[in-house]
Amino acid sequence: MQVVSHEILDTEAIRRDFPVLHQKVSGRDLVYFDNAATTQKPKAVIDALTGYYEGYNANIHRGIHHLAEKATGAFEATRIAIQRFLNAAHVEEIIFTYGTTDGINLVAQTYGRKFLGEGDEIIISTMEHHSNIVPWQMLCEERGCVLKVIPVDDNGDLILEEYEKLLTDRTRFVSVVYVSNALGTINPVKTIIDKAHAVGAKVLIDGAQATSHLDIDVQALDPDFFVFSAHKLYGPTGMGALYGKREVLEAMPPWRGGGEMIKEVTFEKTTYNDLPYKFEAGTPNIADVIATQYALEYVDTLGKKNIAAHENQLLAYATDALSSIDGLRLVGTAKEKISVVSFVMDGIHHQDIGVILDQQGIAVRTGHHCTQPLMRRFGIAGTTRASFAVYNTTEEIDRLVQGLHRVKKMML
Known part of the structure; x- marks a missing residue:
C-alpha cells in the first residue's frame, strides 16, 4: 500500500491489498461496484x-x-x-x-x-x-x-x-x-x-x-x-x-x-x-x-481526505458517463453526495440490469435497498445502484457504461 505525493492515491497499489478483486467472473475481470452493501477487505484485516x-x-x-x-x-x-x-x-x-x-x-x-x-x-x-x-x-x-x-x-x-x-x-x-x-x-x-x-x-x-x-x-x-x-x-x-x-x-x-x-x-x-x-x-x-x-x-493510512477526493472524482465521472445514456435516469441528484449512483432505465427492470451486468463480471446492487418508503416517494419499485470505493477506477466505470449499452441491446 502506498500513498504518493499531492494527495493522489496509488489506486493500483491499493488494489493489490484486496485479494478478492483479482478474480474473473463469467470470464471477465471482476468489477465490484457494491460497496454500499459491503466493502471488500484488505489483506491486513484478513x-x-x-x-x-x-x-x-x-x-x-x-x-x-x-x-x-x-x-x-x-x-x-x-x-x-x-x-x-x-x-x-x-x-x-x-x-x-x-x-x-x-x-x-x-x-x-x-x-x-x-x-x-x-x-x-x-x-x-x-x-x-x-x-x-x-x-x-x-x-x-x-x-x-x-x-x-x-x-x-x-x-x-x-x-x-x-x-x-x-x-x-x-x-x-x-x-x-x-x-x-x-x-x-x-x-x-x-x-x-x-x-x-x-x-x-x-x-x-x-x-x-x-x-x-x-x-x-x-x-x-x-x-x-x-x-x-x-x-x-x-x-x-x-x-x-x-x-x-x-x-x-x-x-x-x-x-x-x-x-x-x-x-x-x-x-x-x-x-x-x-x-x-x-x-x-x-x-x-x-x-x-x-x-x-x-x-x-x-x-x-490512506487518509480520509485522499479517499474522499478519489471517490468524488469517480462520482463526477460516473454521473457524466451515465447521464449520456439515452433512457437512463439518475435517482438522487443532491449537490452533496458520496460516491453512489442510483438509476433506472426506461423499459428495463432493475433486476434484469443486474443479471446482465453480472454476466459481464460487473457487480452492482438492484432493488429497493431496504428503503421501500423512499422508493415509493420516487414512484419506483427500485433502482440499480453502483457504489464506489477507494480501489475503484474510471476504467471500471467505462466497463459499466459499456455493460449498460449491452443491456439496452439485449432488452430493447
Whole structure:
C-alpha cells in the first residue's frame, strides 16, 4: 500500500491489498461496484482474523493466562481506536455491537423503553434504511409514541423547512441517517442535531454509509448516539459500534442479560457492570472486533481526505458517463453526495440490469435497498445502484457504461 505525493492515491497499489478483486467472473475481470452493501477487505484485516485464530484464540476479560490477556489487550485496543476514529471524549462511550442495526435496536429498546411514552414524538426521515424505521415503529406500537417523517424533495434532499415544522414540545427523539445508502445524499446532520436539541430531544445518527467517506467528530457534531458497521468500512461483518454520551448511557438500563454485563448476581438481585460492559453481555465477536482496528488503521493510512477526493472524482465521472445514456435516469441528484449512483432505465427492470451486468463480471446492487418508503416517494419499485470505493477506477466505470449499452441491446 502506498500513498504518493499531492494527495493522489496509488489506486493500483491499493488494489493489490484486496485479494478478492483479482478474480474473473463469467470470464471477465471482476468489477465490484457494491460497496454500499459491503466493502471488500484488505489483506491486513484478513491477516488479523487468521492471526487471532491461529495465534491467540481465547476468551477475553475473564482469564489470567497469556492467551486470554493477549486477546483482551487486542480487543480493547479496538475500542480505543474507535474512540479516536470518532473523536469521542471517553473510551467507555464506545459500545461494541453486531452492526448498525443492532446499535439502533439497542437504543430503541433501552433508552426508548425507559424514557419514551404515550404521545411522545419520534422523528425519522423518508430516506431511512428499514433498520432505522422498524425499531421505532415497534417502540411506537409498544409505548404509544407518535412517529413523524421528514419529507424528501425531488433531488433527494431532506426538506429542512418541513423538519422544523415537525419539531414540537412533544418531540423526544430524532433518528436520521447521515448518508443515504440508496441515493448517496449527505444530510446536514449538524443542523438537524442542533434543532432537535433546541426542543430538548435526543438524537441518533445512523453513520453506516458515512464513516468510510467522511470525517466523523462526535464532539463537534454533538449527537447523543452514533452507530456504524465495520463491514462498510473495509472491516469484517458482524461487528459495529454504538457511541453514546456517557451520561445518557449511564441512565439507560441494559438490554441483554448474562455474563460480562454484571458485577454480582444473586437469586435476589443483580447489580450491573460499569460502562461499556453493561451493554456487552456474553462472549463477543472477538476476532472481528480485533480485525476492525486494522481496518481503521488502513483508512487512516490512506487518509480520509485522499479517499474522499478519489471517490468524488469517480462520482463526477460516473454521473457524466451515465447521464449520456439515452433512457437512463439518475435517482438522487443532491449537490452533496458520496460516491453512489442510483438509476433506472426506461423499459428495463432493475433486476434484469443486474443479471446482465453480472454476466459481464460487473457487480452492482438492484432493488429497493431496504428503503421501500423512499422508493415509493420516487414512484419506483427500485433502482440499480453502483457504489464506489477507494480501489475503484474510471476504467471500471467505462466497463459499466459499456455493460449498460449491452443491456439496452439485449432488452430493447
